[in-house]
């Protein structure tokens with residue numbers, strides 16, 4: 001993660017979040033209210049923990065947050081926030097999914113800020129990002145509640161349109177979002193799916 005000491009980097013430091021990415025989720029939350037008090041939240045690619053920390057504060061003590069990442073994460077939830085369970089592992093590993101299920105069999109909100117290690121090659125980065133995004137959507141099939149919400153980061157490219165079309169089959173409302181706090185030069189964008197339609201045949205996912 002590049003540490004340009006911009007406005008959001010400084011703000012994250014002041015607000016005691018470990019990464020500036022918090023403000024991307026905050027912006028989406030302020031507009032679409034995908035997180036509600038008492039919700040269960042699964043955060044895929046959670047390290048260093050800003051999104052989970054923010055989600056914990058929004059859902060509050062009756063909610064729960066589970067974060068998973070290839071890297072170890074171990075920061076404490078803030079007072080008044082939901083408990084956060086940190087798992088270290090690959091989202092593609094079925095064993096991790098069993099561990100997550102032991103906390104909650106299903107979640108109201110699935111967040112993914114997951115990103116591959118970037119190479120600088122747009123095509124390669126897009127392809128790797130799309131494989132991860134497909135994996136997160138597969139996990140939604142296994143772990144997201146009926147009428148649950150899904151937010152996922154993508155690196156734009158030729159497969160973006162077909163991914164959005166797939167989301168439109170599975171969610172009642174789909175939005176494509178480029179938050180103000182996302183760097184203009186970055187090819188990242190976020191796709192939001194609201195109100196998951198669990199009735200779609202899992203074989204088609």
Ligand SMILES: C[S@@+](CC[C@H](N)C(=O)[O-])C[C@H]1O[C@@H](n2cnc3c(N)ncnc32)[C@H](O)[C@@H]1O
Nearest residue numbers: 045047048049050051069070090091113114115
């Ligand atoms: C941009 S960071 C997430 C920042 C986080 N949302 C925050 O606010 O602190 C992307 C993360 O995705 C993780 N990641 C990439 N591939 C993964 C995989 N297959 N399984 C789990 N985590 C993965 C990386 O280790 C990295 O920490």
